[in-house]
Amino acid sequence: MSDINNINWFPGHMKKTRELIQENLKLVDAAVELLDARIPASSRNPVIGELVKNKIRVVVLNKADLADQEQTRAWAEKLRAEGSRVLIMNAESGEGTAALKSLLTRLKEEKNEGSVRNKPLRLMIVGIPNVGKSSLINRLTGSKSAKTGNKPGVTRGKQWLSLGEGIMLLDTPGILWPKFEDQETAKKLAFCGAIRDEIMDLPTLGMELIGLLSERAPELLKARYRLEAIEETPLLTMEAIAVKRGFIMAGKRIDYDRTARTVIDEFRAGTIGRISLE
Template sequence: MNINWYPGHMKKTKEAIKKSLPLIDIIYELLDARIPISSKNPDIDSLVGNKPRIIILNKSDLSNPDNNFKWQKKLSESGTPSILVNSLDNTGINDLIRISNVLMKEKRDKLEKKGIKNKAIRVMIVGIPNVGKSTLINSLSGRKGAKTGNRPGVTKGNQWIKLKGNLELLDTPGILWPKFEDKEIGLNLAFTGAIKDELLDIETLAYRLIEKLVTICPFLLEERYNITISGKSTIEVFEEIGKKRGCILKGGEIDFDKTSNIIIDDFRKGRIGRITLELP
């Protein structure tokens, strides 16, 4: 399954980020806590340079709790603060505001000596599509001002948004990178919905997801679908799930398309369980 997707608007987004950086105090780099490696755009480091940065592990409610803290520790070892966030219930939002103010204390102190007080901290949030930027912005702003959706590419252009804690945020659309050299990264992005489903074969995607989950958390699959996995091949597990969910065509054959959509949707919404696909 070759994934090579680089829409024109992503090129424009990179140019807009470069152009806007002189206005920015802090970068919020948003990662998906289920796939911290795959959801990190390698272009971001070179794009933002030495700007102060906070790494936000979003969707931490969908990832394994133990692995959340392992990742947080690993990322913080680089000297860049990291925060676990669940934008849906505002977990981690107060910590994000607090650390932002700590990072800007020296700059604010200098401005106050010049007579400039209460200047807003200007923040840019960057991340791949469908990593939860709009939901995070809504949590930070306390309003439903940013469009959200579970399809990548909802945010179309730059906009300044007033936030809690005297912050101003410049939102940017999600950007992927030109080519996925590692097929596992491409698959992880597809599993979590960072790549439009229309570009992929859903049956192959669901098959590969089951293949992975059987390896890392078979018990969660067994509990969710009331099946037994031991001694079964991936395709047998796939068919068993289809039977349990009533995805049967005339003649008794499994409806693989319907089964695939159920499996992918269950994973993305956390119904199978809290799963981290990549370990530090």
């Protein structure tokens, strides 16, 4: 996980971030907002709507390879109904990159409709930490990551990456602060690696995840840890997982830390299966 996860998003920091992103948004026509497909609501920045209200808005449901396909499709429908252009992606493998590029080309054509000059479409990527912004930039630009260099006057010192066909990408994504609205949101963000998992002690966080997975994907949880059943409580299920995995310490004490770490890491990696948390 990168350093940005260690930022404390105190109000002053949020204000600075907001101002910086607003400055950068002045330079672009379109904002590509990355959401984590496993938690599309929780991974949305609370003020993003306000920030990008006068821009062409593209929503990318990223990490779709880790999310339940039907849930992701339903989320895409819902977001489209709200007026966004929506794409489903895996920025790590590159799946969906071609569709995004052709959408951007269409948006550029729309922008130039009825105009003699063929103006470039300028865009920036925004999203909360760890959602895949850098991966998407790399996917869009290819391994070359060819910088087009400063163009004084036009870009006011910003670095632009050319995606071809008159599409220009601001090379620095806007890192948005995540929601801290309630404990449920914070937990989901932690499960998905968007905020530090020290929001609560590791065994508790692991137990909370096991509780949520017991509701959202009981069959996948059972299959992964060879459980006969989901137990009465998350704690009992956690202990059953520990026993199955042999996470037992001297004196037959259950290693809750190791069990929590394992389930959290395996959930994040998609090893338990494709699971949407909302």
